[in-house]
Amino acid sequence: MRSVLGRPAGVAVVAVVVVAAVVGLYWFQPWKIWQDETVREALPGTSVGAAPSGGAAASPSAAPSGPSASASPSTPAGPAKLAAGELISHEHKTSGTVRLLRLPDGSHTVRLENLDTSNGPDLRVWLTDAPVKEGRAGWHVFDDGAYVSLGKLKGNKGDQNYALPAGVDPARYSSVTIWCDRFDVSFGAAELIRA
Known part of the structure; x- marks a missing residue:
């Protein structure tokens, strides 16, 4: 009779320990201590590969002329x-x-x-x-x-x-x-x- 009563209690204890371990692992996530995640994002708002303004590649014939040429708004x-x-x-x-x-x-x-x-x-x-x-x-x-x-x-x-x-x-x-x-x-x- 004693082994019958002890068995369900033992199963209940094991179940509680397993549930507590799973919750603890989820909550604390201890494996992250040894995991590094490196991110290398470019500076936002810069265009990669854009031609510099006033560069030598600009052709004189392609340059705008007239009153609107000098009144173009400056962009940051x-x-x-x-x-x-x-x-x-x-x-x-x-x-x-x-x-x-x-x-x-x-x-x-x-x-x-x-x-x-x-x-x-x-x-x-x-x-x-x-x-x-x-x-x-x-x-x-x-x-x-x-x-x-x-x-x-x-x-x-x-x-x-x-x-x-x-x-x-x-x-x-x-x-x-x-x-x-x-x-x-x-x-x-x-x-x-x-x-």
């Missing part, structure tokens, strides 16, 4: 830097540069350059109004005020771009964080210093 050469900052480490060692850019079409993007941080579950790039604080004091401040999620972190290393949604005023925000949404903690952050 590329993205304009509005603000920039250096990433500091929080929960995980993090380094790199953050730039807030206005593209020639008037849209805005956050660019991470030379990013180097740990991989982790559910990492996001947030534009926030929170102050960047050193050490543990800065780990949890970024969800206290206003923030805009710019999407999932594309990779934990390299150069990458994150477009601001239409209607977001970049002047309202003063920092960028690599935010772990699963555990509500900053991996690293940068104060945006206006250009």
Whole structure:
């Protein structure tokens, strides 16, 4: 009789342990500690292979003439830097540069350059109004005020771009964080210093 009672209890314990292990693996994703994802995106708003203006390849006969020739509107050469900052480490060692850019079409993007941080579950790039604080004091401040999620972190290393949604005023925000949404903690952050 004792083996009959012990058997269902043993099966229940094993089932609970298996479910807990599966949930724990999903939640913490420990294998990401050893996986690096490198992204190398080009600087947005620049055209690759475009001929430089006023180059030697232009033929004199192809040059426009008349009053409209000198009155052509000037177009920006590329993205304009509005603000920039250096990433500091929080929960995980993090380094790199953050730039807030206005593209020639008037849209805005956050660019991470030379990013180097740990991989982790559910990492996001947030534009926030929170102050960047050193050490543990800065780990949890970024969800206290206003923030805009710019999407999932594309990779934990390299150069990458994150477009601001239409209607977001970049002047309202003063920092960028690599935010772990699963555990509500900053991996690293940068104060945006206006250009």
